[in-house]
Amino acid sequence: MLQKRFLSILIFLLAINVNSQETGEDEFGAWYMYFGTNRITEQLSIHSEAQFRFYETTSSFNQLLLRTGLNYHINDNAIATFGYGYISTDGTFEDFPNEENTNEHRIFEQFILKNKVGKFKFEHRYRLEQRFISSPIDDFTEHRARYRLQLTYPIDDKWFLNAYDEVFINLQEPIFGQNRLYGAIGYNVKSNFSIQLGYLKNHFTGINFDRLQLGVIYNTDFRKKETK
Numbered sequence: 754m755l756q757k758r759f760l761s762i763l764i765f766l767l768a769i770n771v772n773s774q775e776t777g778e779d780e781f782g783a784w785y786m787y788f789g790t791n792r793i794t795e796q797l798s799i800h801s802e803a804q805f806r807f808y809e810t811t812s813s814f815n816q817l818l819l820r821t822g823l824n825y826h827i828n829d830n831a832i833a834t835f836g837y838g839y840i841s842t843d844g845t846f847e848d849f850p851n852e853e854n855t856n857e858h859r860i861f862e863q864f865i866l867k868n869k870v871g872k873f874k875f876e877h878r879y880r881l882e883q884r885f886i887s888s889p890i891d892d893f894t895e896h897r898a899r900y901r902l903q904l905t906y907p908i909d910d911k912w913f914l915n916a917y918d919e920v921f922i923n924l925q926e927p928i929f930g931q932n933r934l935y936g937a938i939g940y941n942v943k944s945n946f947s948i949q950l951g952y953l954k955n956h957f958t959g960i961n962f963d964r965l966q967l968g969v970i971y972n973t974d975f976r977k978k979e980t981k
Contacts, residue, residue, distance in 0.1 A: 834863040896924040
């Protein structure tokens with residue numbers, strides 16, 4: 754019953770946004786994403802990530818994001834990460850012809866804390882980013898902080914619900930960067946492989962974007978198995 758209600762709400766939100774497409778801001782875009790945690794020792798793993806973002810669900814390319822990092826697992830509920838990301842942004846959607854294309858090299862530091870209350874799983878993600886951005890007319894550096902609170906609720910052994918809110922705070926003017934509110938339903942294909950389908954409301958000052966999100970999470974383990 755909970756699963757059916759969540760799907761109904763998701764379909765209702767999609768219908769509202771599809772019917773309200775009047776400007777480029779209101780186009781219903783999509784993010785197609787891959788995430789992986791690749792364990793190499795008891796304490797270390799490598800983060801792998803690729804995102805393909807579109808102004809529309811299957812056309813009008815917006816952004817490519819590639820990210821990797823080295824994770825240090827302090828324990829099962831605390832992970833520290835140092836990483837790098839490459840982001841290529843095409844800002845030439847028809848309603849924003851004056852936006853410039855940019856390439857960004859990004860260094861980030863991250864700390865994740867996890868806890869559980871009953872069946873609800875909470876994840877707190879704290880991230881600092883140093884952004885080195887190049888455009889056709891200028892090169893510049895920006896810094897920002899991000900905090901994400903994520904909640905996961907298992908419906909059964911296969912299905913689960915996932916939601917988060919993430920705020921972006923610039924360490925230069927303007928202070929507010931953006932806010933992302935997300936809800937999804939997920940399915941565990943295997944213990945290390947899951948899929949999520951969700952909806953993201955991406956809010957900037959004076960503008961909002963609605964995005965369908967399809968995410969694939971595939972984790973690998975390269976640790977040597979003990980033999981008896």
